Amino acid sequence: MKKIFSIIILVVLSMSVMQAQESSTVGFTPSSYYTFSWNTTFPIGDLNKWVDQPGPAGFDFGGRYIIKNGLTAGFNIAWQRVSKIYDAQTYTIPDKGVAITARNYRFTWMVPFQAVIAYHLRPDRLISPYLGLGIGGDYMEHHLMIQEYDIYETCWDFSLTPEIGILAKFGQFSSWGALLAFNYKWTTNRIKIYETTSSDLQMLNLKVGIVLTVR
Amino acid sequence: MKTKLSFFILGLGLMFTVSCTKYPPASDRLLEDLAIITQYDTKINFNDYHTYSLPTSITKITDKDTTQITGSTVTAILDQIDKDMQSRGFLKVAATDKPDFGMSVVYYQNTYVYTYSYNYWYYPYYNWYYPYYPVYYSSYTAGMLNMDLVDLVKTDPVSQKLYVRWNAYIRGLLTGDHTNLEISNSVHQAFVQTPQIKTTAN
Numbered sequence: 001m002k003k004i005f006s007i008i009i010l011v012v013l014s015m016s017v018m019q020a021q022e023s024s025t026v027g028f029t030p031s032s033y034y035t036f037s038w039n040t041t042f043p044i045g046d047l048n049k050w051v052d053q054p055g056p057a058g059f060d061f062g063g064r065y066i067i068k069n070g071l072t073a074g075f076n077i078a079w080q081r082v083s084k085i086y087d088a089q090t091y092t093i094p095d096k097g098v099a100i101t102a103r104n105y106r107f108t109w110m111v112p113f114q115a116v117i118a119y120h121l122r123p124d125r126l127i128s129p130y131l132g133l134g135i136g137g138d139y140m141e142h143h144l145m146i147q148e149y150d151i152y153e154t155c156w157d158f159s160l161t162p163e164i165g166i167l168a169k170f171g172q173f174s175s176w177g178a179l180l181a182f183n184y185k186w187t188t189n190r191i192k193i194y195e196t197t198s199s200d201l202q203m204l205n206l207k208v209g210i211v212l213t214v215r
Numbered sequence: 216m217k218t219k220l221s222f223f224i225l226g227l228g229l230m231f232t233v234s235c236t237k238y239p240p241a242s243d244r245l246l247e248d249l250a251i252i253t254q255y256d257t258k259i260n261f262n263d264y265h266t267y268s269l270p271t272s273i274t275k276i277t278d279k280d281t282t283q284i285t286g287s288t289v290t291a292i293l294d295q296i297d298k299d300m301q302s303r304g305f306l307k308v309a310a311t312d313k314p315d316f317g318m319s320v321v322y323y324q325n326t327y328v329y330t331y332s333y334n335y336w337y338y339p340y341y342n343w344y345y346p347y348y349p350v351y352y353s354s355y356t357a358g359m360l361n362m363d364l365v366d367l368v369k370t371d372p373v374s375q376k377l378y379v380r381w382n383a384y385i386r387g388l389l390t391g392d393h394t395n396l397e398i399s400n401s402v403h404q405a406f407v408q409t410p411q412i413k414t415t416a417n
Contacts, residue, residue: 090408097257099408102250147250147386 030213032065032074033167035179037209041080041110046198050142050191051106055082060207062116070120076112076134082203083107091146091194105145112138112185114161126169134161134183140201142191157189157201167211177211248387249401253409255381264368265416266308267300267316269293273360277324284322291395292320292402296362299406303413316380319363322388358388360398362405364412381412 039058043051058080064072083106090101114136120128138159143152165181183205190199272283273292296318297307308314364381371378383405388398406412 088404092408095257097255097411098253100250100252101404101408103248147248 030066030215032063033177033211033213035062035064035207035209035211036060037179037181037207039078039080040206041082042204042206043082043201044204045200045202046191047082047108047201047203050196050198051082051084051108053082053084055080057081057083058110058205060205060209064116064118066123070123070130072118072120072130074116074118076114076116076136078110078112080110080112080205081107082110100146102146105143107143107145108191109141109143110138111140112136112159112161114159116161116163118163120167126172127166128168129166130164132163132165132183134159134163134185136161138187138189140187140189142193144193144196151193153191153193155189155191157187159185159187159189161185161205165207169211169213175213175215177213179207179209179211181207183207249393249397250386251383251401251404251408252386253381253383253405255409255411256378259366259380261380261412262414262416264305264315264366264414266306266312266314267318267364268308268310268312268314269297269300269318270310270320274319274321275324276321288395288398291399292360295399295402296320299403300412303406304415313367315366315368317365317367319361319365321361321363323357323359323361325357357386360385360388360402362402381409383409 037060038056039060041055041058043053043055058078060076060078062074062076064074066072085103085105087103088101089104090099092099114134116132116134118130118132120130122128136159138157139154140157141152141154143150145151161183163181163183165179165183167177167179169177185203185205187201188199189201191197191201271293272285273289275282275284300318301307305316310317362383363379366378366380369378370376383402385398385401385405387393
């Protein structure tokens with residue numbers, strides 16, 4: 001299902017590039033646009049010690065209001081999960097002489113919410129790259145599951161997300177387009193479960209989605 | 216505009232479906248895996264002990280009865296315990312030769328029955344009825360191997376009870392498929408995660 005959807009997105013992006021060769025400007029002045037995208041998270045730094053593989057389970061919804069001359073402001077809200085199964089991990093409680101070895105499942109749910117400001121380098125073109133910065137926070141739940149036991153902690157945080165992306169409209173007068181973006185997120189979130197301690201969680205995100213422009 | 220909004224909502228739903236994936240439910244998946252839990256008495260010095268004895272069968276306790284079991288799996292378990300204890304420096308002796316430790320090996324097999332219900336109301340056209348609570352029953356059988364290293368030298372001065380200086384539990388033996396090799400490796404892991412069990416007295 002995910003592969004089919006990815007292929008559809010790539011085809012749509014290709015179509016927009018071909019259209020751009022015929023006419024490179026947008027036929028109307030948009031007032032705002034909305035994006036929704038499939039989000040893949042790549043844990044880095046301390047978060048990579050917790051889960052060391054990408055998490056393709058995630059989606060992002062955003063809105064941008066055009067202020068003037070390519071400058072936009074808006075919001076983003078998302079949901080994301082990173083997870084991995086670790087075989088035969090041993091946890092100890094040394095002062096009690098206890099040790100447990102079992103397959104365990106680690107995952108983190110994230111709900112990021114941010115205010116975003118972005119600058120579009122060529123806002124009147126069909127293909128418009130942009131640079132943005134998101135400032136906001138996240139709610140995260142970190143879970144460690146061993147057999148039927150679920151050890152978890154929740155944590156709110158502050159986060160910063162610089163982003164680079166590209167919007168490609170499907171036609172001169174089309175309200176629809178495609179989005180491809182990449183961002184780096186730094187958070188003050190932390191994990192402290194048994195012997196795992198991580199702080200200032202960081203990640204990279206890849207967003208592929210569609211755009212609806214409002215006139 | 217309505218068409219655009221419909222496509223917008225459809226796309227949002229599609230995105231949500233694509234991005235949401237199931238995670239393994241704990242009861243179905245993680246319970247199939249063996250888990251090895253150990254605890255030792257942090258107040259004693261295992262170097263003060265030299266010998267141990269080992270039974271020739273395993274006690275099996277179920278909901279219905281208690282029996283002594285033998286067989287290839289039992290042999291594999293007892294052989295692994297033997298190997299690990301001797302590699303830690305302990306000397307195996309007969310139970311009648313006053314060993315310092317006695318190894319007790321018990322296998323528990325229990326069937327757990329649990330109930331769950333969903334609450335829902337029924338609202339017919341004119342008046343409403345009391346809620347109906349259908350109850351569902353389900354069960355699972357769990358197996359656990361318990362190894363206790365019992366101190367046969369020192370007893371509680373008041374109650375005269377024997378101390379257990381180390382115990383190990385291997386859970387998940389009846390859920391999923393586990394070979395004799397997996398079970399032996401789990402027994403070995405119980406010793407690996409307790410490096411304190413060793414003696415240089417022999």
